[in-house]
Amino acid sequence: MASTRNRLKHDVASETQASDLSARINLCQTITDALSASRKVLTEHQENLTFNDPTIEAKIFIEYAFEKTSMQLITQSGELLCEDGKKKLISTLSKRIYGYPVAYIVGFQPFWTLNLRVSEHTLIPRSDSEIVVETAIGLPLSKDANVLDLGTGTGAIALAIKSERSHWIVSGCDFKEEIIELARANASLNSLNVEFVLSNWFSGITATQAFDLIVSNPPYVESNSIWLNQGDVRFEPDSALTSGIDGLDDIRHIISKGTEYLKSGGYLLLEHGHQQANVIQQLLLQQGYQEVTTKQDLNGLDRATLGRWLV
Numbered sequence: 001m002a003s004t005r006n007r008l009k010h011d012v013a014s015e016t017q018a019s020d021l022s023a024r025i026n027l028c029q030t031i032t033d034a035l036s037a038s039r040k041v042l043t044e045h046q047e048n049l050t051f052n053d054p055t056i057e058a059k060i061f062i063e064y065a066f067e068k069t070s071m072q073l074i075t076q077s078g079e080l081l082c083e084d085g086k087k088k089l090i091s092t093l094s095k096r097i098y099g100y101p102v103a104y105i106v107g108f109q110p111f112w113t114l115n116l117r118v119s120e121h122t123l124i125p126r127s128d129s130e131i132v133v134e135t136a137i138g139l140p141l142s143k144d145a146n147v148l149d150l151g152t153g154t155g156a157i158a159l160a161i162k163s164e165r166s167h168w169i170v171s172g173c174d175f176k177e178e179i180i181e182l183a184r185a186n187a188s189l190n191s192l193n194v195e196f197v198l199s200n201w202f203s204g205i206t207a208t209q210a211f212d213l214i215v216s217n218p219p220y221v222e223s224n225s226i227w228l229n230q231g232d233v234r235f236e237p238d239s240a241l242t243s244g245i246d247g248l249d250d251i252r253h254i255i256s257k258g259t260e261y262l263k264s265g266g267y268l269l270l271e272h273g274h275q276q277a278n279v280i281q282q283l284l285l286q287q288g289y290q291e292v293t294t295k296q297d298l299n300g301l302d303r304a305t306l307g308r309w310l311v
Contacts, residue, residue, distance in 0.1 A: 050231030155183030173199035198202035
């Protein structure tokens with residue numbers, strides 16, 4: 001069920017705004033005109049947008065609405081616009097100026113070297129999570145290592161790891177069938193052999209399975225965080241974002257149960273908020289994990305913490 005914080009997704013532009021937007025796009029004759037008009041509209045609504053570059057987004061939306069490639073925007077810049085494409089562009093821009101995420105509008109998001117389908121059932125993959133992939137593929141695992149991605153969402157982390165370590169056995173799980181279907185679609189789209197199964201954390205993982213590496217980007221936002229009312233997260237599912245008052249309920253569960261599913265010498269790798277590293281390190285150490293270390297993301301912020309299970 002949609003939460004009150006993301007009710008904006010169901011709103012429509014005011015009658016005046018909608019009329020103005022339609023008029024401006026309908027006046028466009030060519031791709032060049034549409035690019036210019038779209039860029040101006042996005043520039044005028046910066047206050048509702050997060051990490052917005054009007055020039056880049058305008059190109060993305062023109063490609064989407066008129067089914068063009070980046071090269072065709074150049075080579076076919078003078079082409080006359082079709083009416084169906086204009087209607088699609090108007091709808092697209094209307095959603096975006098209310099802050100609706102670009103990835104949800106166009107249905108895709110790049111991550112690592114992959115292009116992934118996205119839906120409102122999952123988080124939008126972010127570059128912050130690439131440190132999890134980078135750390136995972138840098139571990140000294142065996143050639144046939146068994147890897148599990150808990151709460152896989154779009155399958156981004158599992159698929160990125162598999163794309164770099166084709167000989168590893170990689171699987172992912174999540175708690176909704178719609179999410180698993182999306183992850184499987186992304187595996188097919190990117191021609192990667194990753195198994196995705198229905199499981200609420202470890203509930204559907206058999207006790208006889210043992211993993212060399214368990215990775216997860218679990219919910220880690222505090223349930224009352226003001227961050228939930230900002231940017232793209234307003235439209236993303238609460239179940240993928242929040243985890244108790246301190247944001248650590250799911251992480252505590254994974255750290256505790258993970259010992260039952262790791263081989264001796266196996267690793268647990270968790271993405272987390274940039275201010276949570278110290279407490280997560282302590283949780284890992286208290287549970288008996290060793291070689292605990294934290295990695296920084298592209299912005300130099302603490303983003304992923306690793307522990308090794310040695311028994």
